[in-house]
Amino acid sequence: MEKSKEVSIKAFEALLKEVNLSPKPGLVDRLNNGSHSDMTLTTFYDSAEAIFPFFEGYFLLGQNHKGTALELFEKVRNLGAKAEKEMMKATQNINTHKGANFSFAVILASIGNYYQKTSKVELLETDIEEILNYTKEMCAGLASRDFKQLEKKENLTNGEKLFLKKGIKGVRGEAESGYESLRDNLLPSLRKYRLLEEEERFLRGFVDLMSDVEDSNIYHRGGEEGILYLKTEAKKIQQLDISKAELISHLKELDEKMIAKNLSPGGSADLLALGIFLFSLEKVN
Template sequence: MAAGSGTSAGGRTRTPFPALLADTAVRALREEAWLSPTPGLVDRRGGGAHDDMDLPLLLASAEALRPAFRQIAEAAERTAACVGLREELGGLGRMGERAMLRVTGGVNTHRGALWALGLLVAAVAGGAGDERAAARAAARLAALPDRWAPAGTPSHGERVRRRYGAGGARHVAEAAFPHVTEVALPRLRRARAAGRPEEVARLDALLEVMSLLDDTCVLYRGGPDGLRAVRLGAGRVMAEGGAGTACGHAALIELDAWLRRRRLSPGGSADLLAAALFLDAAPWRARSPRAVREAPACRR
């Protein structure tokens, strides 16, 4: 019997694996939203650089994505990674986005996070046994075409890509999420090993990503100068010892005030922190060789 489903030895019903993955993804989004003080982002203090978002809205948005994450996991469990699965995931992602927009009144709270976490949920459901394997499997899915993707108005990320040549969320996914596996997760775990409080460890992971990422959310509103300032500001916090030191905390608050004044929000970095939190807590279940052999043929 597959791990995460069926009945335990004590007779209690276990949570089905897709539901468990959806729980983990939603929890990662909620924990990213609760984290404070996050520079320019929605957190427990309020909307940050946003005038159309607050913490209750982000929490409701995360919950609205639960069915999509579960259905993504179910699809990846029963279908081999191929164009057919990629197109099915694309449709489920668009369904999840519509559910999100209904709850938020049209505000784009989690489109980028849905893309990143949706791919990673699919990768884990499909049999990835650890975070690097999941990132590689997600990259392969991201690179596959989706014939049914709408060709309407380009997203903010696409506009930024065309104008500045920045890769954006798709590029990050196709590169196997290096800011997650090589930056956020190692920073998170080093901070924990050093005895830092969990909130400080997560803030430092976020800031490390901010100091390196070509965040298209920042580029869209602030251009290259805004992105440069954000990266330098986050780097300064880390150079001062991180969010858990007096000097680092002061630099963090200064960066937050600067971002608020300029209405800049590092949403791409926040999405990757949520992805790191998901992988950090993911319930790994490596697929058996038999299960791989019996995966349904690729649907075209």
Template sequence: MNALAQPALPVTRRVDSARLGRLAIASLHAELACAPKPGLVTPFDTGSHDDMDAGTFLRSLFALRHYFTAVASAGADDAPFALLRAHGIAAEHAMLRATGGINTHRGAIFSLGLLVAAAARCRRLQGHPAPAAQVCVAVQHWADDFAAAPLDASSPGQRARLRHGVPGVREQAAAGYPVLRELAVPTLRHALHNGLPRDAAMCQTLMQLVAQVDDLNLLHRGGAEGLAWAQQQARAFLERGGAFAPGWQAGLHGIGDGFVARRLSAGGSADLLACSWFLLQQEVA
């Protein structure tokens, strides 16, 4: 067991796993609905993708609706990582069946699944929702086990990770998701508290992630040069005021044209955006 593991779970505190599962699906839907998102699929365009659209994502979400409830139940029961992984593998198969073999949510199945399980475990221990940062750190309860689990060396993300020597979501999870605790969640919380509506706050958070994260999807599609270009575009958008600036949507559409021309898509950042929305919503649910 990881050194940061928490004490044995009490048997008297019940967790509404179905509610956490619905929050997870709603968070993925919020990410899909958010627009404009450079290079990413929205309800209005397919971004840099020619093999998927919003309908593909909706079919995937429908296929995953039971997974997040199941993984929440497993987390609340202090299940071993092997059970969480089995749920994740089954969910990936369901996703691929629903999408005709297209990977829409593999990263979210891992990261959001772990966070849902951790949120459920924290609730069982404490009897109430945990702050977002605590949920991130609680993922380390399973760190020894998922660090040792086999990787799919053939996946585009893993190939990019090995080629460029950058950490992936597994390393982020083992560290308690510092990118969520220190960057994404604070950015999203600040944007919402300062009056931005949901889509604007999410776009602001997405561009902070693109600016600062070595997104494996960007590396896979554009190499180091493509990643650097995308990060520079995101930083320039933020320096102009980001989603707080008048006319920010037009600026983001212009950046999106450049992403599409270069076939770039920040899918890893999009997964982290959905995780950030879930972490905030579960605090008050």
């Protein structure tokens, strides 16, 4: 199988693994719809299927690119806008994977660009580091460009409102940093839990992620109080020496509390999908 197809399929599988992972506090999963009255598991399946055909295109843009990283970003963003339209059409204008589509687009393009220079079948941790560094180059200055003159704009997105109010950059900030949350938190956690079976590995990695990430979706719904609440609750679970069954029990309890507070860590869910994807590309040492 061509590398572009192989990598794209792994990205698609990561989206499906993320949404099916259960329980995820406040999020759509196999158990319930979390804090989302407008989304179901089927909505996410439809959304993932709508953007999947674009994944190979993102990879190939990177693989065939000869210019600067910023020039590649513009190419990828244009294709990503088309994918987003297909996603919104498939979900009847429900925003399921807008942030994920953006991040998978730039990371897949970065991976494609990396494969210009290597014949490796599997990637090492150092290769993933280089891929994320190139993603950082692609997205340099993104927030300042996108958020310029927002005061004059009439219809603001949630992300734009948060930036004006709190200076929170959301997914753009993650991209500008070369996905620090993946590099410094989630991927090290998944590597640490490598010997656990897949579901438990991802659940424990997600707890570690929630305990540390400034999730813009949480800010939008619950402000700083919501962020502090999620981080505190996740850290409590993180610090327990518990079995998988006990972990699931604690996550179900937190799920009920998050739903009662109408909180949903959607930004963390997107990062989880990206982490699952990048981890699937790494060679097991």
